[in-house]
Amino acid sequence: MSEITKEQIRQPENLVYTKTKLLTDKALSYCPGCGHGTAHRIVMEVIEELNAQSETIGIAPVGCSVLAYEFMNIDMQQAAHGRAPALATAVKRLMPEKLVFTYQGDGDLAAIGTAETIHACNRGENITIIFINNGIYGMTGGQMAPTTLPNMKASTCPYGRDVVTMGNPLKMTELVAQLPGVRYVTRQSVHTPGNVRKTKKAIRKAFDMQKENKGLTFVEIVSNCNSGWKMTPIQSNKWMEENMFPFYPLGDIKVDGQLVK
Amino acid sequence: MSEITKEQIRQPENLVYTKTKLLTDKALSYCPGCGHGTAHRIVMEVIEELNAQSETIGIAPVGCSVLAYEFMNIDMQQAAHGRAPALATAVKRLMPEKLVFTYQGDGDLAAIGTAETIHACNRGENITIIFINNGIYGMTGGQMAPTTLPNMKASTCPYGRDVVTMGNPLKMTELVAQLPGVRYVTRQSVHTPGNVRKTKKAIRKAFDMQKENKGLTFVEIVSNCNSGWKMTPIQSNKWMEENMFPFYPLGDIKVDGQLVK
Amino acid sequence: MAKVKGDIVIDIEKCKGCEVCITACPNDVIAMAKNVNGKGYHYAESINEECIGCANCAIVCPDGVITVYKIKL
């Protein structure tokens, strides 16, 4: 076995993995280690796999990913806080042949956007919702979200979320899974290679189902917010495994219209 | 057995039933046979039983019962469409010693007010929600509500609700029952004496639990809308039994914080 | 079982003629009047002596216009 140089390995034919062309060259605006970046990437990879760039419309509301349109190399709409499912409803109904997805944070989807989320789901709009649940309002400086865990600290619950006065964390994913118009619901994460692969499969499945007009598909990604949680990325991923996953367990919740959990 | 005259029977000491003093003398503005009237009355009867006139604040948003304040002889707030739970949240938090209830229609609670309903329930606000589900927007002339049954006609679905394009009827009651902050959830009706009695008991239970600071209590009353349904009151009650109850089955859904259905 | 005798008083001007009370009465005491009230509704009236004061009619009357009396015989 002769010695192989780096040059020899770094040949186009040996390429195993590189950033998809469906992400622009702009440096992502996210904090170091933030799951938003990974989530963006796998969504775009799936669209690339489906060869669907020209038929996809993405919709991102406010939240850290408000600038998703700077990174996702597809046609995009920037929605008002909470309203992405309403936009997506119109887009899909007016152009049923397109692939339409929303990319929403937990503050967005589970607080101000509760009605739009529930009703798009209940109507069974034939769209895909990608839901990034980091248990906090990242964008605005780490305020409590509906999904913030009990006793977890945030800037509007500096002494930890008191469930008595601030309510329980809201599992929107489990709620929408109850609705007959919703076809596929899963909860995943993107903090390890294995999880990234699974999540990508889930997104692929969701988009495939959308193409088959099966109804609404919903992919929650439990993610970190290092800045909001005031941890390093590595700490936050660990904290997420230890604290978020027990409350927001990963796995499929509804498959082919049947609750599986 | 001597003949007794009507005069002899109609003596104060023989009084079995008369309209509660907690209803004003104004003639109700509802259509003939509309369940709103009965629902109003039993809510007021319970407050009378609890001797709670001076500590009760009622909140009714728009809908046919927008004028509830003309009939209920208690302090009342008229809320914007869908927002009664938000008002009630503030009222109860600012005056925890008071008895606070909302009285909302299905259009109000399950459409525009979805977010306020879900979040008041999720926070476990210590209030009581009385939810009049007549499967239609009565007030505005019989438009489709989120609760309208499949194929049921309404002015915005003149050929019947098409679940494919208009979505499935939304069972908000079952949804909110999922939330840990919600303590008691029941579905009743007021179209027969027996049902009226049961519903009154349910309301009493809800108010009692509120007094014990148990969390949110939620009483759905499946009711008729003769005008919206374009039937006589008697027909509508029959239609309700045959069509609404199978989809919205009567009975307790959550008792003492435990799902029972 | 002690025998009872009841009677109802209907505020006919407020009655809306919905007939719900009729369906609820176990003893067919109530019927709709031929005449109409000021609002144009055929109002409910008690047509016989069979009332037992069970209050069913009053309890379901959406407009709360029925008052019920009862004596034990």
Place this chain on the structure above:
Amino acid sequence: MAKVKGDIVIDIEKCKGCEVCITACPNDVIAMAKNVNGKGYHYAESINEECIGCANCAIVCPDGVITVYKIKL
């Protein structure tokens, strides 16, 4: 099992030094540089020849700055 040899190329100016790739690498190929890049981050760099081109690092890198190559030996 055929032996493989991999290599990674990191766009160090875009690396944010989050260290997620380090945790993901089965062969401890990656470490943080002592130096910082233009944005002030200590960036990731490959420190040995153990790379097997599994792409784990690239897959978890939130900023997508790693490119992976592999050849079968």
Place this chain on the structure above:
Amino acid sequence: MTEEIIIAGFGGQGVLSMGKILAYSGIMQNQEVSWMPSYGPEMRGGTANVTVVLSDERISSPVINSYDTAIILNQQSMDKFVDTVKPGGLLIYDPNGITHHPERKDINIYTIEASEEAGKQGLMKTFNMIVLGGFLKLKPLIQPEFIHKGLEKSLPARHHKLIPENEKAIEVGKELIKAVQLV
């Protein structure tokens, strides 16, 4: 020529559609028309009324406070509108259910026993057409051919077979109308 008319009664009496037929007929006759209903929260059993204006000129306001003609079909409407008839104007009413008859001395008053007649003939649906007939007898503002066209236009096609019946009712109304007071 401008004729300002209020038609008022119970919700189920066909008040709005009577107005609509009148208005459509006016259009067929190449007149300017307006039809303005009272609208409100859908708490039924109340009154319904509609203001119809027929004119040779552009109509300024479809909402009016005094009328050339009032067609009154129940007591509540009588109470509300009796004073809105212009002096010298016309009041037509169906006496059925009317407890307080109009006492104004400065207007022309006619009665039309339309509900009784409709009941007799078992044609409750054409009650409003009988009333319309009475009105047209007194104020033949619209030619029969245009009434026919108006009916065609305002009824859905599946109800066109009922047009002859409606026209018959109009003729019946013309016979039934009775003067009570003329000024």
Place this chain on the structure above:
Amino acid sequence: MTEEIIIAGFGGQGVLSMGKILAYSGIMQNQEVSWMPSYGPEMRGGTANVTVVLSDERISSPVINSYDTAIILNQQSMDKFVDTVKPGGLLIYDPNGITHHPERKDINIYTIEASEEAGKQGLMKTFNMIVLGGFLKLKPLIQPEFIHKGLEKSLPARHHKLIPENEKAIEVGKELIKAVQLV
């Protein structure tokens, strides 16, 4: 007297609190002060900066485009602010991590090796106080007693035990500051 200062660096360098201590000290000394941060969506790792104005008069605008003094703690801030120093004004920077040194000829330039010093002493937390010391050496706008009061006021009570340490850092900074160019 009005002194308009920009302090700019990384998020974690204590830029905002340095400004706050300066401002609080100004208040203690009975001056008018304003403190205005750059604010933005919380996408960390970016730069943070704050404008502090100390004055004997009412301060008109807390947002300024050119400064008497710029205290610069990283390259990005250098790029952004070097041209905003008023001619004849003062630029202080920590050379650590600076790749392009300032080339302006019309301003006074000083360096302060604060991060190196803080690293040496293992006192990364007082890094910003070292820088502040350097500034105060050059512009003794605030009397030490008021700096003390400013620290008392701006630190939460539980951190008051750290005040001596901070004051020491200020003294260290006074020693460390080095002129590069004087105009």
Place this chain on the structure above:
Amino acid sequence: MKELRLMKGNEAVAEAAIRAGCDGYFGYPITPQSEVMEYLMYQEPHKTTGMVVLQAESEVAAINMVYGGASCGKRVMTSSSSPGISLKQEGISYIAGAELPCLIVNVVRGGPGLGTIQPAQSDYFQSTKGGGHGDYRLLVLAPASVQEMADFAGLGFELAFKYRNPVLILSDGVIGQMMEKVELQPHQPRFTKEEIKANTPWATYGKTDDRGRNIITSLDLDSHKQEKHVTHLAEKYQAMEENEVRYEEFQTEDAEYLIVAYGSSARISQKAVDIARAKGIKVGLLRPITLFPFPKKPLAKLATQVKGILSVEMSLGQMVEDVKLAVECKIKVEHFGRYGGIIPTPDEVVAALEQKIIGG
């Protein structure tokens, strides 16, 4: 061939929208405009033109559906009445900021709050000065007849696309609920995919290789870019002021006094002009058809001719400010209004003219 019909204003705008090639309607019921959606649902245009009609869960959802649909280069619309329009303010500001064409119909009722369901004109400020946040303007059309309710659907879409700006039809309960005869325009096809590509190259219909990605947004974190954007908007509003002013004059040639009124009030004022003229008062009427852009120039011109102006509105007095600004306070301008759902009579208008302007 044009078609003659007797229709409600609410029905007319709905039918005209179908005929104007509208792609989508998104609404929520509220009196006195629920007939718009009811008419559409009854007509089932999805079976004929393919137009989508959807009852949203709220006005907030409806206006954001409009945002989504407009972003695709489609002709989309919504309608509501005052409280519902208030709920839409954030969405409207977004639509204006993102420069999306769409049609919004407000069939005004009396406010504030739940108020009354009867007609009013008290949403003038909200409509013309921007009820939402930020510097933006709607192009506002004020119909005074059922015919105009129909005509302005087509015109509204045309202007919306011309300027990439939301167009508001500011109607009221009278115009919405009354029936009048209408001449309907012939059907116009919906935009084809090719037309969308050609007319609205900015629209999000899927990024193809021949162009960069299209983005619909109103965000600019960089204030300098945002300022540029707002300047661009200002230029657009300026262009509207230059090109799109619409108004009607009645008997102004020899007028010594002027009434300014829009919508229902203008109809009533027209009658008032007749009554006043019969009394020998030389009064004319200027009816603004566009409320923004407001007919400033014709008013300024008339201000050199007449002695005083009565601004008639069913409100406490909102448009009167624009009238004053238009005539640069050079002559007397007074407001007359009824409100809370009350419609003034022509006689009241004449009396107000006599008292406030001629006598005053």
Place this chain on the structure above:
Amino acid sequence: MKELRLMKGNEAVAEAAIRAGCDGYFGYPITPQSEVMEYLMYQEPHKTTGMVVLQAESEVAAINMVYGGASCGKRVMTSSSSPGISLKQEGISYIAGAELPCLIVNVVRGGPGLGTIQPAQSDYFQSTKGGGHGDYRLLVLAPASVQEMADFAGLGFELAFKYRNPVLILSDGVIGQMMEKVELQPHQPRFTKEEIKANTPWATYGKTDDRGRNIITSLDLDSHKQEKHVTHLAEKYQAMEENEVRYEEFQTEDAEYLIVAYGSSARISQKAVDIARAKGIKVGLLRPITLFPFPKKPLAKLATQVKGILSVEMSLGQMVEDVKLAVECKIKVEHFGRYGGIIPTPDEVVAALEQKIIGG
């Protein structure tokens, strides 16, 4: 004893609210005002004064919580920034219609739409003319310093209860985010039950035998009653115009030119006055403190003295209309503004004065 602190405007208004005996705050995060709620949550006033602080699920919920709380005679408030305030328009109109006292803080950012998070003053129209539907007015206070952010909390509640009307503090990103020194007022207790009964006999705190039921509503299906109600509101606004006008003048005594500016712009304009005076230009500044009621009379008076007015706003020009109306277009009035988040410099203001007013 008054207390001296270095605080952000957002913190100051929060702290001052606690001290003013505020009963409840209901809000939703949005830059650049999130510190209001964050400060309150950190202070935990429920443990000291008993004040309730609640993070609502949205701005719509928050404003309706305010409606509910105000209906009980409580001192309640909310805060937001431009897009969030737009969402609140329906609720604000209801509150105005039902005549409820409350405090609303808008820390304005640049719009329209999502716009920018940087400071702006482009919500002037929305604030002063009614962004919601119907004829109503807010009483609008425009702080120009952190001190005033604090002072206007107490003043705002006082005026809100005096007039049973919502009071808006129209601030901006500069005032909200900057720190300055503040003198804090001593703590004032929250209303007792007895006080509520005495001061707000209309409030819904439970019907007792000594009175009829209290009802909070903005509805009147009877238009004549609704018209009466609106007339009553108009009288109230009239009373505010007579009694509550607040403003500040700088160097106007000998001024030949005038700048009118509020909030941050006024601070900058004050410096501009100094610069201009140093150049020999005799210019003064009028700073409206209340934007509604607008200081019409003092402006009208100054209009007889000065030759021209420059209205300075961080917007395309909104307040300038009120300035023109106040001086009845008798002298030249021009607008100068930066926008989209850009803050003008004093030099730019002076240059604009020279070009548009003196030279122009």
